[in-house]
Amino acid sequence: MDDGTRLGQADHAAGPRPPGVIFTMRYPSDVGFVWKTIALHRDLIARAFGGEARCILAYPQLSPTSAYQPRWSTAIQADFYDYSAENRQRLERVITDEAIRLVVFMSAQPADVDLGFLRGLGLRTVTSENNSYDHSLRQPFMKRLAKALIRRVLKRQVFDLHIANSQAQYDFLRGFAQLPASRLRAVRNGVDTDHFQPGERTGACSTLGLDPDRLWIMAASQARPEKRLERVLEVIRAVKDARPALPIGFFFVGEGENLAEWRQIALGLPDAETYRFFGRQNDLRPYYQAASVFIHGAFRESFGLVIAEAMASGLPVVATHAHGPAEIIAEGETGRLVGRDDWEGLGKAVIEYLDDAELRRTHGLAGRARCVALFSITRQAQEFADLLRPFLKDGAGAPY
Incomplete structure (x- = not known):
């Protein structure tokens, strides 16, 4: 791993590789707290995929003292929230070398990433919707109409799939954000109920x-x-x-x-x-x-x-x-x-x-x-894997 962005080639020596999936992380790998739970969730999705995909956790900064050590995926240093000219070259190299087919973001807005750049590389994009919104917000009719036209009709300013972390989040994104129902699903968050237990x-x-x-x-x-x-x-x-x-x-x-x-x-x-x-x-x-x-x-x-x-x-x-x-x-x-x-x-x-x-x-x-x-985080990971699996198929169009 020369510069922290490339996986060892030894893993790829034997035959055709399954498609690659990048799970983007927003914080350095040594940040724990709820971000440790997010990393575990992504890793459990990799377990649910089995041999169907090679899963990679991409951190903006990879630390030798990471809060979570993945078991079914690989951690690399790659910042998928930086689209400067220099970093685009790094990202393109990772995407090409690792045969990435799908990038899964966390709490990303379309304006946070360069969807045109990623789609130009043949990638599908998904975001898990974890941001906290004020559900009491209201907007003028014309603004709501413009959102509906751009997002529901033209399918712009949207990822290939948005996964809300609660039913209330789904309802808000469907109504206020005017996301198309075909690109929106709800999967309740989960936690590690084996780890978090009553104690003395x-x-x-x-x-x-x-x-x-x-x-x-x-x-x-x-x-x-x-x-x-x-x-x-x-x-x-x-x-x-x-x-x-x-x-x-x-x-x-x-x-x-x-x-x-x-x-x-x-x-x-x-x-x-x-x-x-x-x-x-x-x-x-x-x-x-x-x-x-x-x-x-x-x-x-x-x-x-x-x-x-x-x-x-x-x-x-x-x-x-x-x-x-x-x-x-x-x-x-x-x-x-x-x-x-x-x-x-x-x-x-x-x-x-x-x-x-x-x-x-x-x-x-x-x-x-x-x-x-x-x-349960295991249930959450399985439901995510089921939603992401259609993106892994060869020559898959937009499954949603």
């Missing part, structure tokens, strides 16, 4: 340096404005004020642009030492196992992988009613959903769980059962 809380707390005698409320996300952790911190303070006799703590896992601001807010709260920020972590399993309740206050969320991971780990989840969480949580059975701006209701729901250990246990078990049944 006291041991997990000790491992993380958390007081096991406290009831720890957990949040995890990218530190971005729409996650609204500053409002969640207000809720936690109100919960602590409402239950002064209960030993309550809060911790957050994640990094991003708002993290410093959120840390500063927590430093100004009473009992600031009971608010912990762990930054970016590649594996959240011990954090879920140390917690008693999971809280999520996002304004918008297309799915919510951390919610599903928390449920798989046996935690009851309290969340604001964004579209993704509303599909994952069974209200009153595995957690609580409150209005998108109902911060008082969010606090009351947290208190309900802190007051009742048996309720935490039963809703946690029900949440895990629901996650295993509906949100």
